[in-house]
Amino acid sequence: MKIALLGCGVVGSGVRAIIDAKESRNTAALEIKKILVKDENEIDDPRRTTDFNEIVNDPEIELVAEMMGGLEPAHSYVKAALEAGKHVITSNKKMLASFYPELAAAAAANNRCLAYEASTGGGIPWIANLGRVAREENIESFSGIMNGTTNYILSRMTSEGKDFAELLAEAQKLGYAEADPTDDIDGYDVRYKCCISAVRAFNTYVSPEEIPAYGIRNIGMQDMEYCKKNGLVCKLIGHGALVKNADGSKAIDIGVVPSFIPADSMMAGISLNFNALQCVSHNLGAATFVGQGAGSLPTAHAVVQDMIDVMLAEEERAEEVRTLPVSTESLHNFYIRPSKLTAFGALVTKTVGSGAFIASGISFARLKEIVEQANDNNVFIAEIL
Amino acid sequence: MKIALLGCGVVGSGVRAIIDAKESRNTAALEIKKILVKDENEIDDPRRTTDFNEIVNDPEIELVAEMMGGLEPAHSYVKAALEAGKHVITSNKKMLASFYPELAAAAAANNRCLAYEASTGGGIPWIANLGRVAREENIESFSGIMNGTTNYILSRMTSEGKDFAELLAEAQKLGYAEADPTDDIDGYDVRYKCCISAVRAFNTYVSPEEIPAYGIRNIGMQDMEYCKKNGLVCKLIGHGALVKNADGSKAIDIGVVPSFIPADSMMAGISLNFNALQCVSHNLGAATFVGQGAGSLPTAHAVVQDMIDVMLAEEERAEEVRTLPVSTESLHNFYIRPSKLTAFGALVTKTVGSGAFIASGISFARLKEIVEQANDNNVFIAEIL
Missing domain, CATH: 3.30.360.10 (Dihydrodipicolinate Reductase; domain 2)
Structure with missing residues (x-):
């Protein structure tokens, strides 16, 4: 599955390292096609770009992982990616908490996943385990x-x-x-x-x-x-x-x-x-x-877990939430x-x-x-x- | 999905209670057709039987959950169920640890699941989480x-x-x-x-x-x-x-x-x-x-998680193991x-x-x-x- 990373800071660089290492069959099946950076000099990687349009308009990219932090442009990019029919993973708790209803609706309307394991508890598989309990009781x-x-x-x-x-x-x-x-x-x-x-x-x-x-x-x-x-x-x-x-x-x-x-x-x-x-x-x-609630590799581990879930089509789609x-x-x-x-x-x-x-x-x-x-x-x- | 319980003691009675309560969409989709007991007087339930053949020979029963404890007849029943093309879940650590290679081979040969979340750590989602980490690194x-x-x-x-x-x-x-x-x-x-x-x-x-x-x-x-x-x-x-x-x-x-x-x-x-x-x-x-490493409902919760995994076809099949x-x-x-x-x-x-x-x-x-x-x-x- 071809994917793009938005941001290559603490979390994004960890995700890049895990996927590029190809340690498991699942991480080997993921391929990073583009990495959005703020500045060409930020990383030395042929996949870098400073233009989000190269990602959102690329039909080969099926999944976008947002790890930029902050409200904007993260929110606009996530929304645009969902509307372009891409699955979205985010580690950005502030953005997700602030715009959840709008983004969940966009994911549902486009029948795409909005996954956010890394947003809460860093590396701890908290969101996945909450979901497992909630599916039973x-x-x-x-x-x-x-x-x-x-x-x-x-x-x-x-x-x-x-x-x-x-x-x-x-x-x-x-x-x-x-x-x-x-x-x-x-x-x-x-x-x-x-x-x-x-x-x-x-x-x-x-x-x-x-x-x-x-x-x-x-x-x-x-x-x-x-x-x-x-x-x-x-x-x-x-x-x-x-x-x-x-x-x-x-x-x-x-x-x-x-x-x-x-x-x-x-x-x-x-x-x-x-x-x-x-x-x-x-x-x-x-x-x-x-577990480790923050840090590059633990949090990146959580982002990659979401990617594997989406790839294996295990992730449940966002549901309409009540208030x-x-x-x-x-x-x-x-x-x-x-x-x-x-x-x-x-x-x-x-x-x-x-x-x-x-x-x-x-x-x-x-x-x-x-x-x-x-x-x-x-x-x-x-x-x- | 129609299922059978082998044993209705501490764990089995918990599983029966959770499934019969139909609290979630997933538990409501499971139906207990037969419950194997040692003695007719053990439980007052029209689904009880003392004859394992009624279960293993029933083509409607797709999954068997073994919660009898002990080595025999648990081991023979599990093997027979796998060979009859049924998925098997077990909470029986002694039996599973003693016969794992043989049972995993039987599961693989029949392309069926052998799942065992409840065998280790009771209610704690340990086996599932180990599996999630191992699929990534x-x-x-x-x-x-x-x-x-x-x-x-x-x-x-x-x-x-x-x-x-x-x-x-x-x-x-x-x-x-x-x-x-x-x-x-x-x-x-x-x-x-x-x-x-x-x-x-x-x-x-x-x-x-x-x-x-x-x-x-x-x-x-x-x-x-x-x-x-x-x-x-x-x-x-x-x-x-x-x-x-x-x-x-x-x-x-x-x-x-x-x-x-x-x-x-x-x-x-x-x-x-x-x-x-x-x-x-x-x-x-x-x-x-x-979490709770034992007890009726926590351990039963783990058994039912395995059932939902099998039903949703999320559980990976047993792999050939090395020594x-x-x-x-x-x-x-x-x-x-x-x-x-x-x-x-x-x-x-x-x-x-x-x-x-x-x-x-x-x-x-x-x-x-x-x-x-x-x-x-x-x-x-x-x-x-």
């Missing part, structure tokens, strides 16, 4: 550690007792965190991944902006001390659940929030830049998938440390020192409302699991 | 916690400081351990699972008897104290690796052995009756799959506590108190030789990872 919920940068910082805060700012600077120096770390540390990266996981797990789309996200920007040593004293560790968790309201209607309970979990639990042992994703269903129970409201009835327990207690008074169940308090039995929707009203840039919020 | 090694009974006992020895005999008796009372616990505590159960994992990961068969297995029968409180003092916990680990000998020839490094691992590692957090299985390959790196020798060149480090040091003198790198010593840099093959010569029924052996 209803998935009830998913949750996990979906961001390597924050997990790296939190792991080292726990093990070395260093503070957030110092470790963020170190992570930036080592290339584990971006110069502008907002997407990672404020939970937006995980928000995209929750959006995509909900599509596959529940066949339901919630736009990223609707998903509450609290990051670790404001985490302090006093929060880590609270954890240590109580046998807990802090992890940034993204989660989603299909829930029933009291009136029988369905809703999605979904959010991104630092969470305090028992120090001897498996999730507590997910260290440094690993990711762990769990789904829960009635028959299977809890199944967890752990559901974010739940106001699913209740959670939070640890909150605001700048001033007064703005959060209504939530306080019990104070726990260092200006922090426990808020028991409130929904993400209600939390979101109060946090927005309080407008406190220094608040630190964690769920207690 | 070579798998280098696998390892994991594959036995819930021993993990339950070891977890509670660590957390509660109780001794082995007491916890084994409790596990037996709760139904977590059999009246004759040999298969679990001496590592034979894990040996079958290593054999089956090696088939899928490396397309290589090693007979169970060839795989070194050391269990936890002789573990003592002094061993747990060694772990605690050194920040370790003990888990029963099965593992396999495709290795190269010095002369360039290939071999399998494979074994079952209690292993001391860092207390803050993910594997240390796999508690009670959960299983965790990891595979390592060049591109993907380490990918770990965690490889067990490695004598892959070196490991062991903690050994014999009754008398003298019989093991040649191995001692360093003594560590309580009559235990560390043996560094020896192969499983060499260890097996010395353990057999020493003939010490009370020796406790652990690998140090």
Whole structure:
């Protein structure tokens, strides 16, 4: 099968290496015909081009893998490729989460695959396994550690007792965190991944902006001390659940929030830049998938898995998705440390020192409302699991 | 697709419940026509029969799921079903590991599927995921916690400081351990699972008897104290690796052995009756799959996944497997506590108190030789990872 790569950066260069190595019968059956680059000097490869039209107008190219990142032109290229009758694979979580309904509709209208294993959980076969469970029974919920940068910082805060700012600077120096770390540390990266996981797990789309996200920007040593004293560790968790309201209607309970979990639990042992994703269903129970959530070859491995699925015609076509409201009835327990207690008074169940308090039995929707009203840039919020 | 179940015990009754519930489009497309039971009174179901001929001679039945356990008549029935042109699914690890080459040949000769997701790791989609990695790149090694009974006992020895005999008796009372616990505590159960994992990961068969297995029968409180003092916990680990000998020839490094691992590692957090299985390959790196390693519905979920694969014609046919020798060149480090040091003198790198010593840099093959010569029924052996 002749294919084209859009982008030859971290992920794209990994895909090129795996396919060109021809290690398995399946990778040997894939042939890269064109590689779209921004600049002729980017790579020394006779297959490079800077003109997307050479790809979209080439009838021999059956599949396009988009690994450019960013919203545009990635979104326009993916849409044009689907409309030209090509299968599309993307590792671009931000673009996919932002435009999923439109792109899924384009894929369905043209009877082509839109596959996105690499977009969530890097190399971990999360999307494929969610799909396998969902084809047999209803998935009830998913949750996990979906961001390597924050997990790296939190792991080292726990093990070395260093503070957030110092470790963020170190992570930036080592290339584990971006110069502008907002997407990672404020939970937006995980928000995209929750959006995509909900599509596959529940066949339901919630736009990223609707998903509450609290990051670790404001985490302090006093929060880590609270954890240590109580046998807990802090992890940034993204989660989603299909829930029933009291009136029988369905809703999605979904959010991104630092969470305090028992120090001897498996999730507590997910260290440094690993990711762990769990789904829960009635028959299977809890199944967890752990691996490298980022990196060139692991993520490229996931892109190539999608290619093999498409080639073997195993990949299910995108289905029409439904939308559901974010739940106001699913209740959670939070640890909150605001700048001033007064703005959060209504939530306080019990104070726990260092200006922090426990808020028991409130929904993400209600939390979101109060946090927005309080407008406190220094608040630190964690769920207690 | 019309199917038959052989056996309606723990796993079979779970499969019956999942299929009869018709929760998904795929389970609704499966229809149980016959259920083989030992005794008419075993279940109240019009589809029951005590006569295997009613199944094997029924041309409408396209697939047979064997969940009887034991070697015979399970083995004869599976072989007869394949020869009658039916697809076969089995959850029976002992039978499958013992007869794999013969049954795979029968499946190939009749162009039928032989699928066995439930045989290893219970509900965990281990076999499917090993297959997915192997279709893209070579798998280098696998390892994991594959036995819930021993993990339950070891977890509670660590957390509660109780001794082995007491916890084994409790596990037996709760139904977590059999009246004759040999298969679990001496590592034979894990040996079958290593054999089956090696088939899928490396397309290589090693007979169970060839795989070194050391269990936890002789573990003592002094061993747990060694772990605690050194920040370790003990888990029963099965593992396999495709290795190269010095002369360039290939071999399998494979074994079952209690292993001391860092207390803050993910594997240390796999508690009670959960299983965790990891595979390592060049591109993907380490990918770990965690879930319920036993139990009616989780294991039945795995059987039904195989059924859906066969129905959707996604399951690859069994391939002809090769055989490889067990490695004598892959070196490991062991903690050994014999009754008398003298019989093991040649191995001692360093003594560590309580009559235990560390043996560094020896192969499983060499260890097996010395353990057999020493003939010490009370020796406790652990690998140090």
